[in-house]
Amino acid sequence: ETGVTQTPRHLVMGMTNKKSLKCEQHLGHNAMYWYKQSAKKPLELMFVYNFKEQTENNSVPSRFSPECPNSSHLFLHLHTLQPEDSALYLCASSQERLNTEAFFGQGTRLTVV
Amino acid sequence: ELKVEQNPLFLSMQEGKNYTIYCNYSTTSDRLYWYRQDPGKSLESLFVLLSNGAVKQEGRLMASLDTKARLSTLHITAAVHDLSATYFCAVDPYSGAGSYQLTFGKGTKLSVIP
Numbered sequence: 001e002t003g004v005t006q007t008p009r010h011l012v013m014g015m016t017n018k019k020s021l022k023c024e025q026h027l028g029h030n031a032m033y034w035y036k037q038s039a040k041k042p043l044e045l046m047f048v049y050n051f052k053e054q055t056e057n058n059s060v061p062s063r064f065s066p067e068c069p070n071s072s073h074l075f076l077h078l079h080t081l082q083p084e085d086s087a088l089y090l091c092a093s094s095q096e097r098l099n100t101e102a103f104f105g106q107g108t109r110l111t112v113v
Numbered sequence: 114e115l116k117v118e119q120n121p122l123f124l125s126m127q128e129g130k131n132y133t134i135y136c137n138y139s140t141t142s143d144r145l146y147w148y149r150q151d152p153g154k155s156l157e158s159l160f161v162l163l164s165n166g167a168v169k170q171e172g173r174l175m176a177s178l179d180t181k182a183r184l185s186t187l188h189i190t191a192a193v194h195d196l197s198a199t200y201f202c203a204v205d206p207y208s209g210a211g212s213y214q215l216t217f218g219k220g221t222k223l224s225v226i227p
Contacts, residue, residue, distance in 0.1 A: 045216070101146055101158040104148075107155055
């Protein structure tokens with residue numbers, strides 16, 4: 001248990017569905033991240049929020065829409081996904097570069113059918 | 114664009130043996146992280162290396178950083194089965210304040226066999 005909780009752990013959705021992934025951290029961190037882990041690619045950073053403000057969007061398609069209502073919660077809203085979006089989506093949090101590491105949640109295994 | 118290369122990508126080693134995993138990166142950075150991931154699980158932080166020459170040890174694992182060579186190593190001593198996992202290095206290319214963003218290597222899948 002790292003203090004970063006993701007729900008759901010598994011999700012199967014059709015290409016026309018809309019769903020949301022949730023991440024919550026209880027560590028008092030002020031930066032939160034979404035990463036995508038595919039079978040054949042390195043972990044890819046998708047979004048970064050620092051003090052609730054989005055600071056990075058690494059060319060992620062608009063069918064992925066993040067939301068950070070406060071520094072403890074992060075969402076990833078999904079709509080009209082493609083099968084190639086099937087992956088493990090990991091949330092992480094950290095203090096703002098105080099020489100500490102990021103803590104990762106357990107991930108949501110997403111399958112798009 | 115920062116590139117992080119790990120090798121080997123797959124490693125099968127016998128219990129009791131020693132081995133080293135290498136992590137090369139393509140741009141200047143003095144922040145490198147090692148993570149472990151067990152199947153179906155999240156990433157667990159192993160080491161945080163923040164300066165040239167940094168060396169950290171935990172149990173049978175030792176990590177080092179050479180920022181001039183842009184190289185980090187993860188050395189395994191007298192491997193045991195419990196070390197079987199995928200090991201990732203990650204590099205933070207930014208200096209100064211602000212949230213940090215990691216670029217990960219592809220991971221090294223380690224299998225320790227009796």
